[in-house]
Amino acid sequence: MAGEWVIQLANEYAIARPAQPISKVAEFESLMRRYQNSVYNIALRMSGNPEEARDLTQEAFVRAYRAFDSYKRGTSFDKWLYRIVTNLCIDELRRRKRRPYIESLDQRIMTSDGDELDREIPDMSHNPEIIYDREHLDECLQDALESINPEYRMAVVLCDIEGFSYEEIAQMMGTSIGTVRSRIHRGRRALRERVSPCLKERSQEVSQK
Amino acid sequence: MTCNMAERLISAYIDHELSEEDRNRVRQHLAVCSSCMATYTATLEVKRALSSMTPVQCPECVWENVERQVRVIPFQRNARQDRSARPAWSFVKLVIPAAVAGTLIAIPLVQTLFGVSFFGTPDRSQPPAVSSAPSSQLELASPNIQVRTVGTSRAEDVLEGILGDDVWLLQPVQSPGSAARASQSSLDLSDIHESYFMQTSVPGWRYGR
Numbered sequence: 407m408a409g410e411w412v413i414q415l416a417n418e419y420a421i422a423r424p425a426q427p428i429s430k431v432a433e434f435e436s437l438m439r440r441y442q443n444s445v446y447n448i449a450l451r452m453s454g455n456p457e458e459a460r461d462l463t464q465e466a467f468v469r470a471y472r473a474f475d476s477y478k479r480g481t482s483f484d485k486w487l488y489r490i491v492t493n494l495c496i497d498e499l500r501r502r503k504r505r506p507y508i509e510s511l512d513q514r515i516m517t518s519d520g521d522e523l524d525r526e527i528p529d530m531s532h533n534p535e536i537i538y539d540r541e542h543l544d545e546c547l548q549d550a551l552e553s554i555n556p557e558y559r560m561a562v563v564l565c566d567i568e569g570f571s572y573e574e575i576a577q578m579m580g581t582s583i584g585t586v587r588s589r590i591h592r593g594r595r596a597l598r599e600r601v602s603p604c605l606k607e608r609s610q611e612v613s614q615k
Numbered sequence: 616m617t618c619n620m621a622e623r624l625i626s627a628y629i630d631h632e633l634s635e636e637d638r639n640r641v642r643q644h645l646a647v648c649s650s651c652m653a654t655y656t657a658t659l660e661v662k663r664a665l666s667s668m669t670p671v672q673c674p675e676c677v678w679e680n681v682e683r684q685v686r687v688i689p690f691q692r693n694a695r696q697d698r699s700a701r702p703a704w705s706f707v708k709l710v711i712p713a714a715v716a717g718t719l720i721a722i723p724l725v726q727t728l729f730g731v732s733f734f735g736t737p738d739r740s741q742p743p744a745v746s747s748a749p750s751s752q753l754e755l756a757s758p759n760i761q762v763r764t765v766g767t768s769r770a771e772d773v774l775e776g777i778l779g780d781d782v783w784l785l786q787p788v789q790s791p792g793s794a795a796r797a798s799q800s801s802l803d804l805s806d807i808h809e810s811y812f813m814q815t816s817v818p819g820w821r822y823g824r
Contacts, residue, residue, distance in 0.1 A: 566666050569666075
């Protein structure tokens, strides 16, 4: 009896339903394409790993889509989205801390096509001209970012890389402006200690040239 | 202002996130304290280095992966909603059959005892909603459905999905991962827990609210 009732309802709902005038997926896709580089950038600076950053970006957008009905049209989509990104990245990094990501440099790389490639590890030790170039400084900054507390890291990334104000960051991180100020202060202090040697060597290199 | 206090405010000073009064106090302190001035310079360098980190591009595949997942979300969401409604559903499952059985027993009794007729001539001009389909089958709308695989689901979850707000048509498959027969236009619901279906979308129909 119940089975027939379900079938009848399913029949009516699934077959007789008219076309929808507005596509939710299309609207979401348009917004996602606008913000995906920025979200990926945050995820990469937070995780330090391109594959993990891609997964975090995907997961953030899937979560955003699930909650898309709660997004109020006409309000700032990026702040709403970055709140999801912020929570996801911090949760994921805390989880990863308990289960650290380890990748052997001897391990072969699997491509998306299923092929395997040998890992090429560049030997930079005998090439002083490129040691302190942009790439090296990015690497130094990334290593320094990964060494600090995830909450401090997120506040610094949102402020210095994405250019948000303390008030905006407080909304995204669900905290007070005072806490944001404290996190940025502590984050930059820790970064200063780790990055200053790279910056000093780089400025010496530039002055010698 | 002490050095300790100034040091804690330097980041907010750089970001223009201090009140005018605090800003003036920090500025006056920096003018006379070389140690704090060095901290200010180093912090500013870190901020500038982070701001000039090379921006990254989100991989192209991200939207495809997100789309694949958001297309199947309606099932997950509706399945959760239906689970939360199960106590009420259980109640309906018990009460409706009991009421129907009671009515079926009561009607002939009342007719026999009191000579009352409850029904006129049956109107057979309107076919039932699921007319030609056997009770174990659900007729599908169009034989020309453009099959678009987005995954497989158990029939139970699929029906929960249909009963929600989202538009889906379904094609039966032998098991998850096996190819669907596009010509088949009914779902065999003889074993609702064991059957698998491929979810398909209908051309011209739109997702969203």
